[in-house]
Amino acid sequence: MTRRPWNFSAGPSALPQQVLQTAAEQMQDWQGTGVSVLEMSHRGNAFMQIFEQAQIDLRRLLDLPQDYAILFGTGGAIGQNAIVPMNLMGKKAQADYIVSGSWSEKSAQQAGCYGDVRILASSGKVLEQDGKQYPAWAWFPGIADADDWQVRPDSAYLHFCSNETIGGVEFADWAALADRITAQSVGGADVPLVVDASSNILSRPLDIARTGLVYAGAQKNAGAAGLTLIIIRRDLLGRALPVCPFGFDYTKMEQAQSMYNTPPTYAIYIAGLVFRWLLEQGGVEAMEQRNRAKSRLLYNFIDQSGFYVNRVHAGFRSRMNIPFQLTADADGSLSKRFVQQAEQAGLLELKGHRSAGGMRASLYNALPLQAVQALVDFMQEFEKRYG
Ligand SMILES: *Cc1c(COP(=O)(O)O)cnc(C)c1O
Numbered sequence: 001m002t003r004r005p006w007n008f009s010a011g012p013s014a015l016p017q018q019v020l021q022t023a024a025e026q027m028q029d030w031q032g033t034g035v036s037v038l039e040m041s042h043r044g045n046a047f048m049q050i051f052e053q054a055q056i057d058l059r060r061l062l063d064l065p066q067d068y069a070i071l072f073g074t075g076g077a078i079g080q081n082a083i084v085p086m087n088l089m090g091k092k093a094q095a096d097y098i099v100s101g102s103w104s105e106k107s108a109q110q111a112g113c114y115g116d117v118r119i120l121a122s123s124g125k126v127l128e129q130d131g132k133q134y135p136a137w138a139w140f141p142g143i144a145d146a147d148d149w150q151v152r153p154d155s156a157y158l159h160f161c162s163n164e165t166i167g168g169v170e171f172a173d174w175a176a177l178a179d180r181i182t183a184q185s186v187g188g189a190d191v192p193l194v195v196d197a198s199s200n201i202l203s204r205p206l207d208i209a210r211t212g213l214v215y216a217g218a219q220k221n222a223g224a225a226g227l228t229l230i231i232i233r234r235d236l237l238g239r240a241l242p243v244c245p246f247g248f249d250y251t252k253m254e255q256a257q258s259m260y261n262t263p264p265t266y267a268i269y270i271a272g273l274v275f276r277w278l279l280e281q282g283g284v285e286a287m288e289q290r291n292r293a294k295s296r297l298l299y300n301f302i303d304q305s306g307f308y309v310n311r312v313h314a315g316f317r318s319r320m321n322i323p324f325q326l327t328a329d330a331d332g333s334l335s336k337r338f339v340q341q342a343e344q345a346g347l348l349e350l351k352g353h354r355s356a357g358g359m360r361a362s363l364y365n366a367l368p369l370q371a372v373q374a375l376v377d378f379m380q381e382f383e384k385r386y387g
Helices: 017-025 045-062 076-088 102-111 174-184 250-255 265-281 283-304 333-344 369-386
Strands: 068-073 094-099 116-122 127-129 132-134 158-161 193-196 213-217 228-233 321-326 359-362
Touching: 017 265, 045 068, 045 265, 045 283, 068 076, 068 250, 076 102, 076 193, 076 213, 076 228, 094 102, 102 116, 102 158, 102 193, 174 193, 228 250, 265 283, 283 321, 283 369, 321 333, 333 359, 333 369
Parallel strands: 094 116, 094 158, 158 193, 193 213
Antiparallel strands: 068 228, 127 132, 213 228, 321 359
16 A cells, blocks of 8 residues: 555545545445445445444444434534534423534534533633523632532533534543532433534544434544434434434434434445444444544643644543644744645645634544654654744
8 A cells, every 4th residue: 555645634534544445445345236335225245234233233333222313314423513402492482502612513503403401611711600600611619619500400401512623622430420420410310411522523432322313414433424323312313303304303213213304325335334344443442542542642742732722621632633833923924834834745735714814733543653753853843843
C-alpha cells in the first residue's frame, strides 16, 4: 500500500486504509455474488448478512446490554436534534440540556421547538436562572462539584454532547453524571441521559449502560457520511409524539429492524468494515490507549511551547479534536501560512473551524501515532522558522 498524506479532517474523516482496500476490492463483486453492495436489495440475503454482522460487531465493541436496541438511521446528528425530542419528550414536554459548545447549543435550540427546554449549564457564559448563577461548563473542577445542575425531576431526559468537535471539549465520565442525577433526583425520578457522541463514540470505553439514548453520525469515527447510529434503551420506545415522521419514529424503526425505509446500505457496509477493523485492533480499549498516547503527544508539545496554545480546561480536553492557536497572530495570516505549508508537507485539513479560527487536528481512530508525530515535527519546524 502506498503512503497517503495524513488526514486530520474533523469529519468526514480518515478511514483505516485496510477498510478502503477491502471496499475497493469488493466494489464490483461482493464475495462472489456478482453484484456490488451498492446494487443489492436491502432485504436480500447478501445484504442481510452484512447488516447483521455489523450489528453483532457493534454490540460487541460497545459491550452493549441486551435491553438496548441498535438503530441504523439517517439524517445525521443534526437530524437527531429534532428526532430525539419528538421521540422522547412525550407528555412531559420538557427536557434539560447542558451546553458545552456549539453542537449542544444547536441541540438545545432545536429541542425548544418541541417543548420546554432548560439549559442547566453553559460553557459560553455564566447563566442566571431563578436568581441563581450557573457556572460556565468548562470551568467545572469535576462532576462531583456540579451541584448547580438542577436537573428537573419532571424532565423527559438530560441531553449533553460528550465531545464538542469544534471546541475540543470532551466529557467522558458518563457514570459520574448518571450518579449525580440519581443522587439529586426527587422521589427516585428517572431522568435518562441522552448523549450526542458523534465524535468520540468507539474512541474509548463509554458507559452506555448508564444512558437512555446515544446517537452519533458515522462520519467521524465509524465510517461514511449518511449513517446515523442510534442506541436506545428499549423502555424508552413507544413515546413518540404524533408529529414525529414515521420514518424517524424509534419504535417503528426498531420494529422494522431499521428497515422501515431503505437504510443507507453502503454506509452500513463501510461501518461494518470499520467495526471489523476495530475488533481486529483490540476494540475500544486498544483505541483508548492509542488515542491517549496520540493526544498526549500533541498536548504536551503545545503546552511546552510559547508559540502554540490550547485554551480548553485541562480536565475537559478532547482526545479526538484538538484546536490550537498561535499565541501571536493578530490578523490570522500566520495561521493561514501554517495550514498551507502543512498541506504541502502532507498534513491535510488542519484549518480550524470557521467559528474558532486557528488550527484544529482531529485524531480519530484511523489516524496512527506516526501521523501525530509528523504533525509535531512540522509544528516544531514551523516554530523555528516563524517563532
Ligand atoms: C459533526 C457533528 C454533528 C453534526 O453531524 P451531522 O452528521 O452533520 O448532522 C453534531 N454533533 C457533533 C458532536 C458532531 O461532531
